[in-house]
Amino acid sequence: MYLLLSGEGPTDIGYCNMALRQCKGSEFLPGPMAVMVDKLVEQAQGYELSHIDSGLVEFVSEKYLVDGAADLKALRKSPSLPGVKKKKETLYFRRNARVLAKRALEKSDETDGEVIAVLFRDSDDLASAGRGEWQDKWDSMIKGFEDEGYAHGIPMIPKPKSEAWLLCALANNYQHCTALENESGNDDGAHPLKDQLTAVVDNDSAQAMTQSVRDGEVDVQRIDMPSFNQFKDHLRQVVSLVTGVPLS
């Protein structure tokens, strides 16, 4: 089994050495969210094996997805229109997911094995600026994976952003974390999540946060908030589907 990851940058999924758009194995420098994925997969598959440490991981950058999605723009005559089945502020996620799914299917052919793809986006990402419903964004990523006939895609969409998941562990001691989802994701607003994180840790760099997840200071098994739980449950189902290990 292979992991294919994509996110927004070093503070979430991570990035490639030498600023590459695509990399694998040790060229990939994981961020805290990638280590979360790795740990949850490890737990779900039922045996000790870190895909990251074993080099069974490929990363594609946001730019890789956006450039890939540009091909879908060419279909000027049949634009994707919102309606009852397609909500507003979701097409960006759907197209990103579609490109990732394409890469996952290619990778699956290349490695002749199963590939699990995780697409990380803050729910208040740049393209929606906080507009739209979280669930609609989740659904649109699933639809994007389905557009390519790919069933092993996992949306990873913290609400409103990844700092909320980290704060659940580091500030709330895993208690009452749902409230964090209602905080503003705006870094320029009052009491931003970023500042809250800086206030509770000595070092909030991407590297330090990644280490916190590795060390278990941020315990992925204990984070309990709706956006995280939905991601975790879906990941466990996909791993179970791929490995045949029943859900515990």
Add this chain to the structure above:
Amino acid sequence: MKISRIQVDNFKSLVGFELELASFNCLVGLNGAGKSTVLQVLDFIAQQFKGDIDGWLSVRQWMAADLNSRLTKKSNIELEVELEHEGGVVKWKASFNRVSLRCTSETVKWNQKNLLKVEEGKFTIWNLEKPDVSPIKVEIAFDYQGSILSQLKESQIPGLFAKLKYFFVQLESLDLLSPELLRTRTREAKGQLGLGGQNLSAFLFELDKDKHTSLLRGLKKIYPQLDTFSAKSIRSGWKLLSIEEKYQDHILKSDARHINDGMLRMMAVLSQFFSEHSFLLFDEIENGINPELVEFLMKVLVKSDKQVLVTTHSPMILNYLDDDVAQAGVIYLYKTEQGYTQAIPLFGIPSMAEKLRVMGPGEAFVDTDLTQLANEINRIPQQ
């Protein structure tokens, strides 16, 4: 000559309003955001150079009291237009008085140098070719409406004024195009289709042979069954528009009353590209036009050597714009909490710029919750 920027204060919902224009421009926004008002103010500015503000008000069935904003207590309407011309900038600035229907103060500058000034009942003209000669200052001893340039003869004014005046005289606003009016028989058009398109039959009658042939060629591309159209003079000088369509061996002749709305609109819109107009304005350009024709129509609009401004609610219209045209020319209009109309390049808004990377302009537009877009706009730091 091309308008690069307008600034308007105190015209309906346009208070402290500023708009930058490209060659092709498309206004989008929610109902009531002020799209039609922007078309109206451009037509109003053009009318300053034609005079007869009374006539302009009467065609629109407006009173002078309808012109200014009910949101402020100001009386005069302040207008400012910058135009690019041969690598330089012409700037016309005026203060329109609603009682006298005249620009009571007015300036024209060429690359920031004074060319014309109207104030306190006198006008002054500078001759830039002879900077040593004192400007001519003349008492205004006649009544007029709009800009003084509407009254001055070309022989009285330097070439640049004539060009400026001609530009605005040739600005045609078709913001009230209606199928019923397009079917109207008229006697003469003098190169103007009229606000609602009522002069179509006479306008087509007045086209010379080459233009008639070119227009027919364009129409045949989108209506292959169209054989010809003609505008004929009937008794008392009325002009009658008719078309002939070919179906196998049959020729079907229909006069204007029986031509379908979409074809009439297409004729009206396309015919304007064979006019002398400098700047064309169309409200809700997609009306009555079937989606199959949108690609053709957008090519004509974007490639035209005339400056064009349209309004639309249609994602199809936007989706046929290339990204660079959309970035330069799609303008989002919205209202502030005070009710003032504001303009911003749609794809200059960070989230919209990001969407444009993976979606067509039309897709990005309809994927966006416009009722909440102002929240993001308000967070954009002022330059």
